[in-house]
Amino acid sequence: MYGWAGTILYVDLSEGRIEKRPLDRQFARMYLGGRGFNSRILYDEFDPTEEDPFSPGNVICISSGVLGGTFAPSSGRVTISLGRSPLTGVFSDGNAGGHFGPEIKFAGYDTIVLKGAAPQPVYLSIFDDQVELRDARHVWGKDVWESDRILRDEFGDPDAQVFTIGPAGERRVALAVTMCNLCRAPGGGGNGAVMGSKNLKAIVVRGTKGVKIADPDDFFEACDAAYRQLVTHPIFPSWSKYGTPVLLGIYNAGRGLPVLNWQRNTYEGAEALDGPTFVRRFSIKSKACFSCPVHCSHYYEIREGPYAGTRAEGVEYEATDGFGARSGNDNLELVLYLNKFCNQYGLCVVQASNILCTAMHLWQDGVIDAGDTDGLDLGWGNEEAMVALLRGVAFREGFGALFSDGFVKAAERIAEMKGLSFQEVYRYTIQSKGYTLSSYDPRPYKGGALEVGTATRGADHLRGLPTLEVFAHWYRGKRDEIVRDLGVPEKIVDDWLKHGLLDRHKYEGKARMVKYYQDQCTTSDALEICKFITSWRLGVGPEHMARLVSAATGEPFSWQDMLDIGDRIYTIEYAIQRRLGLGREDDLLPERFFEEPTPDGDIIDRQKYERMLDEYYHLRGYDQEGRPTRIKLEALGIPDVADDLERRGLLGEPPEVPFEMLTWKDWAES
């Protein structure tokens, strides 16, 4: 095969059995790779009646993308997906950059499927066709960085890529992640904990095979066009130099920065935490993921003071806001230390920082006190308490252990301790579907709110935040610039302008923009291309994507095909979550966004949100409970999913009013 490696690796950890199955061409064409392969495989292979995420029956899928291992820009990402997450109790996934994804391709595989549980700690060793499970008892108990070094030495090749859990994963902490390249985390969902429950410490992979390209000349031209799009983009220099930390100052200036657990929207300590401050004070050099010209990450070092000697990679905006402004801390050194701690011990920064700021909010309102916290003073920004609490979460020690199973379970325990209802405690955290929202406040952005509510893994900007809405003001009257800078196909831009969607306060019609961004971001995850270069920001849109994939695989794809693939994957994920018991009520927002306005008066009107959700479901071809319908599933070429949902009584009711859009292809040609 061209583009794809052509093989899926199945590993049964209980039996120690390793099987290589050929990749079906039609399957590959329908789901592309990455998150697309994972979601469809989990639909087929994970039994939704299996309720325990730590049961051997849980399934893990890890995939590179069809462009992984090529020089298509920023195509080196990897997705790890779970049949059932210990954090949310339903399907989840995480996505990371670095170099691990392409190495899977170089070894000859598109996807690794892990089932069962090993009787004792093992790691999966892959060197091209040689695949074996090896004893990992000597690294069990070691942190991520130590494990990486030992396993790489043992493998005998410095270019081997290590994907490993740390102590948090071994202890089945629900916010544990599996790390690659020491500091690259496919965050959220607790994939580290599920790896730990399977006694799988790590995957070490080295490949020497190439990726075959169907039309090298055309592929070279497609890559050249994508690179030109990136490097000539007006914000490329800033993004390249500062990376995501630049967002803190921007959101603060725009009065949209989550501060003190979303109680405020600006922070007086923002300049101390902002990207330029970080780069000037602590960055040693820029760092790129595989095949990425943007190199938005950094190696950093603290050279003096109480955290001297702290060295790691990053830091990202999620940490500078999560451990910074959201937790009332303007000490950037502390942020960098906590970020490094998460990387070294295998915790998700987004979920971990949410635990800290929610606990401090509970303390602020007197819900918990020193009698509950082992004497820790959880006042905003208390350095000692933040370090102790994070360590407690990772190692299940002391007060921190209360949160090691995630905030849903912590809220149940606190409610019981304090004689409160679950909701009285749970409302403090900003989550949906049990998943913490990243550092974004959707109250001023109505499309953003819909995206957060309908994100398939929980409150998550990465599923398809309509970024244009955030800087819509800048693009008013600049139709051609939207097409050029963001790579959104002309017909879609014209549709948005016709519906007046550049108004961030507007609810009506926003589903149109949200669906595009979600489908586009899903296709990015299927290609394992970084969203920062796609329509999300730097403009490598569906037309670029189609050209790259067509040249790489030799299969013809249009931009409409690219979006329909995103829609198909998204719909599969909706079907998965419906099979696991989620419904319309799970597509709502955290209660506080309906009840507490921002200091500027922005709030989400519940009734208008519900109408927006109606509109969204209709546009997606689902019924008003958010269940995919047969007509939609057949249009996407997956009638077997309709049959399965029907058997389970979960198929959506046929629409009373015909759906406006069944596929992007039909819509674009209408």
Added chain:
Amino acid sequence: MPRIQLRYLAPICDIAGTYREVLTLEDGETTLDLIKKLCERYGQPVRALFYDASGSFRPMFIILRNARAMAMEDLMEPLEDGDTIVFVPPIAGG
């Protein structure tokens, strides 16, 4: 004469070497006049952020006056003493 509070973000803060400064304008001067003064003070690195190669005004920022985004025509209104101007790069995500 109006004293204008300037709040810089990336990349201007690195060019100016500060996150904030105060600039005094003549009475009646506008945001466009202010930008011209910044270009004079900091030269080509700042000029390139507001003007394209042909010299046309094409700012790569959302410009906020007292936390409200300004339309192009607003840039020609006189600024007042105590106004705060922020230049925000159009970047979002996370």
